[in-house]
Amino acid sequence: xxxxxxxxxxxxxxxxxxxxxxxxxxxxxxxxxxxxxxxxxxxxxxxxxxxxxxxxxxxxxxxxxxxxxxxxxxxxxxxxxxxxxxxxxxxxxxxxxxxxxxxxxxxxxxxxxxxxxxxxxxxxxxxxxxxxxxxxxxxxxxxxxxxxxxxxxxxxxxxxxxxxxxxxxxxxxxxxxxxxxxxxxxxxxxxxxxxxxxxxxxxxxxxxxxxxxxxxxxxxxxxxxxxxxxxxxxxxxxxxxxxxxxxxxxxxxxxxxxxxxxxxxxxxxxxxxxxxxxxxxxxxxxxxxxxxxxxxxxxxxxxxxxxxxxxxxxxxxxxxxxxxxxxxxxxxxxxxxxxxxxxxxxxxxxxxxxxxxxxxxxxxxxxxxxxxxxxxxxxxxxxxxxxxxxxxxxxxxxxx
Amino acid sequence: xxxxxxxxxxxxxxxxxxxxxxxxxxxxxxxxxxxxxxxxxxxxxxxxxxxxxxxxxxxxxxxxxxxxxxxxxxxxxxxxxxxxxxxxxxxxxxxxxxxxxxxxxxxxxxxxxxxxxxxxxxxxxxxxxxxxxxxxxxxxxxxxxxxxxxxxxxxxxxxxxxxxxxxxxxxxxxxxxxxxxxxxxxxxxxxxxxxxxxxxxxxxxxxxxxxxxxxxxxxxxxxxxxxxxxxxxxxxxxxxxxxxxxxxxxxxxxxxxxxxxxxxxxx
Numbered sequence: 001x002x003x004x005x006x007x008x009x010x011x012x013x014x015x016x017x018x019x020x021x022x023x024x025x026x027x028x029x030x031x032x033x034x035x036x037x038x039x040x041x042x043x044x045x046x047x048x049x050x051x052x053x054x055x056x057x058x059x060x061x062x063x064x065x066x067x068x069x070x071x072x073x074x075x076x077x078x079x080x081x082x083x084x085x086x087x088x089x090x091x092x093x094x095x096x097x098x099x100x101x102x103x104x105x106x107x108x109x110x111x112x113x114x115x116x117x118x119x120x121x122x123x124x125x126x127x128x129x130x131x132x133x134x135x136x137x138x139x140x141x142x143x144x145x146x147x148x149x150x151x152x153x154x155x156x157x158x159x160x161x162x163x164x165x166x167x168x169x170x171x172x173x174x175x176x177x178x179x180x181x182x183x184x185x186x187x188x189x190x191x192x193x194x195x196x197x198x199x200x201x202x203x204x205x206x207x208x209x210x211x212x213x214x215x216x217x218x219x220x221x222x223x224x225x226x227x228x229x230x231x232x233x234x235x236x237x238x239x240x241x242x243x244x245x246x247x248x249x250x251x252x253x254x255x256x257x258x259x260x261x262x263x264x265x266x267x268x269x270x271x272x273x274x275x276x277x278x279x280x281x282x283x284x285x286x287x288x289x290x291x292x293x294x295x296x297x298x299x300x301x302x303x304x305x306x307x308x309x310x311x312x313x314x315x316x317x318x319x320x321x322x323x324x325x326x327x328x329x330x331x332x333x334x335x336x337x338x339x340x341x342x343x344x345x346x347x348x349x350x351x352x353x354x355x356x357x358x359x360x361x362x363x364x365x366x367x368x369x370x371x372x373x374x375x376x377x378x379x380x381x382x383x384x385x386x387x388x389x390x391x392x393x394x395x396x397x398x399x400x
Numbered sequence: 401x402x403x404x405x406x407x408x409x410x411x412x413x414x415x416x417x418x419x420x421x422x423x424x425x426x427x428x429x430x431x432x433x434x435x436x437x438x439x440x441x442x443x444x445x446x447x448x449x450x451x452x453x454x455x456x457x458x459x460x461x462x463x464x465x466x467x468x469x470x471x472x473x474x475x476x477x478x479x480x481x482x483x484x485x486x487x488x489x490x491x492x493x494x495x496x497x498x499x500x501x502x503x504x505x506x507x508x509x510x511x512x513x514x515x516x517x518x519x520x521x522x523x524x525x526x527x528x529x530x531x532x533x534x535x536x537x538x539x540x541x542x543x544x545x546x547x548x549x550x551x552x553x554x555x556x557x558x559x560x561x562x563x564x565x566x567x568x569x570x571x572x573x574x575x576x577x578x579x580x581x582x583x584x585x586x587x588x589x590x591x592x593x594x595x596x597x598x599x600x601x602x603x604x605x606x607x608x609x610x611x612x613x614x615x616x617x618x619x620x621x622x623x624x625x626x627x628x629x630x631x632x633x634x635x636x637x638x639x640x641x642x643x644x645x646x647x648x649x650x651x652x653x654x655x656x657x658x659x660x661x662x663x664x665x666x667x
Contacts, residue, residue, distance in 0.1 A: 010534065018535050019532060019534065019535060020503055020530045020531065020532070020535055021530055021532065022458070022459040022529050022530055022553065022555075023532060023552070023553040023554060023555040023557075023558055023566075023577065024459075024555040024556070024557055024577060024580055024581075025557075026532055026555075026557070026558070026562065027557040027558065027559065027562075028557070166462075166465055166469075167455060167456065167469075172456065173456075176456050176457075176458045179458045179459075180458065180459075180460075180461070180581075180582045183459065183580065183581060183582060184580060184581035184582065184585065185580075186557065186580060187580070281508065282507070283503075283504045283507045283508060284502075284503040284504045284507050284530065285456060285504060286456075286458075287530070289507075292504070294504065294508060295477075296477070296479075296508065297475075297477025297478055297479060297505055297508065298454075298477070298478065298504040298505035298506070298507060298508030298509070299453075299454060299455035299472060299477060299504075299505070300455045300456055300504070301455075
């Protein structure tokens with residue numbers, strides 16, 4: 001039985017979450033909330049969603065015992081939930097399919113999305129192509145440069161990619177621009193938000209669509225080892241892959257839930273993207289109240305991470321809540337630590353992880369060392385690293 | 401009675417529509433803002449909407465985004481904006497000042513502390529774009545207990561039930577956003593706006609201002625004929641953006657003269 005029952009009817013997780021948007025969007029969000037409420041338990045809708053997850057995405061994604069890595073680290077057994085094996089190479093597709101199916105039921109012919117690393121943009125472009133929807137993806141111009149292969153993939157899939165030149169030219173600015181598009185085209189457009197942020201009902205809805213990760217993991221762990229892991233570790237930018245694997249575990253006692261933020265160049269340098277670890281103040285951005293990296297005037301400060309998907313100054317409101325109620329722990333991993341874990345997994349297990357997921361791997365290694373060999377750490381390997389090879393090569397001064 | 405209410409009452413007696421120019425505080429440089437405010441008043445501003453720069457102005461189009469960026473280069477945040485209002489008040493105690501901005505700078509200070517500081521600076525009204533009435537009950541109470549008017553936006557997508565909810569929280573006036581979109585878009589449909597304003601008037605006695613998309617004398621005149629206040633933002637900021645230190649005040653004065661004549665000719 002699910003005892004945990006969040007958010008409330010207006011999308012609040014304690015003081016976090018809510019619907020902080022311009023008046024023009026209120027009706028659109030109310031319509032979305034009502035439609036999601038109608039379909040979230042509808043057997044026909046859920047069957048269609050489940051069909052696509054199985055036949056289009058290739059779910060369930062396996063859990064893999066990274067034995068050589070575990071032996072090398074020397075400590076707890078590390079298991080990987082292989083979201084990198086999904087169609088399009090990351091967990092993002094789980095959510096875009098759910099939202100696109102809603103868009104179709106709402107009669108919206110056009111979908112828009114924001115993207116950081118490009119994984120959510122690719123996942124949106126993919127499902128838009130499959131369902132015959134027009135697709136526009138907003139992406140910070142800095143990220144367009146960092147993630148060129150994903151930009152090309154989106155274009156191949158028929159999407160229009162709009163580089164965003166305002167602000168810090170990264171994920172948060174892409175989100176601003178997508179909001180501006182939505183406010184203008186709200187009559188025919190569905191905004192597919194890629195993370196557990198944004199105004200209600202997005203944090204709840206994205207969590208629900210991503211919860212398939214944790215639901216599968218719970219069954220698979222029972223099948224494989226006959227028990228649940230001692231700790232579940234996932235990277236957190238906005239926090240959708242983490243929420244997806246954490247959510248079904250919230251009511252399971254004795255399973256530590258650990259979110260790994262990006263410490264960038266180091267927490268002490270201020271150049272990071274870790275609002276929870278840094279104890280940033282609470283504020284309002286992108287439609288919800290959460291912990292936010294900001295200056296004394298309430299302006300959002302620029303973040304840094306080697307991984308575009310974690311380069312976000314806020315965090316999903318449910319993570320803020322889980323931190324406050326102490327159900328989840330949040331830690332941070334630097335660029336260098338994530339890079340080391342990236343190479344380690346490549347060489348030890350023959351898996352190229354996304355730089356985002358490498359943050360979770362790096363912390364899992366640290367944690368496993370402190371645990372005994374019969375304990376289990378489950379890492380959500382949220383995406384594959386093919387998209388990151390340019391970044392990795394550049395850091396190693398290699399020209400491809 | 402607040403300054404805003406006093407101003408609307410006086411205008412009504414004269415059969416006039418208010419002209420409310422918007423500028424972003426600190427744009428193009430903080431040294432100009434107070435002078436610009438006095439120039440606006442001298443050339444017909446009945447009230448001033450003073451934008452609080454914010455790093456992530458989600459409801460604004462590119463023109464006002466750039467104004468925010470220029471102001472932020474000079475570190476103009478909410479604290480500096482309140483200082484500017486104080487300075488303006490040294491020589492003007494009559495023109496209502498309405499702050500317009502986003503929730504987070506207010507959240508950073510806290511609702512009560514913000515209301516105290518806004519009162520101390522003698523601010524008359526506050527528009528917070530991303531504070532819908534459901535999320536800002538305490539904030540509204542803090543403002544109203546200090547006779548500061550919380551001004552709310554109504555949009556083409558706001559249904560009648562929400563209009564009721566909003567006008568019950570609002571005071572001073574309500575601000576009808578005349579189009580679906582961000583500030584500075586250019587597709588104002590006067591007939592549709594007219595119909596909506598008439599419908600809003602059936603639900604409230606508060607004055608109704610109209611803004612977003614008013615960019616020249618013709619649209620200002622047409623809007624003035626149906627509204628109690630005409631708000632001109634992006635066009636004002638464009639003029640500021642296109643000016644230099646020497647012609648800034650005269651360019652703004654010329655635009656205001658043109659808009660004022662148009663608004664006054666409407667009734």
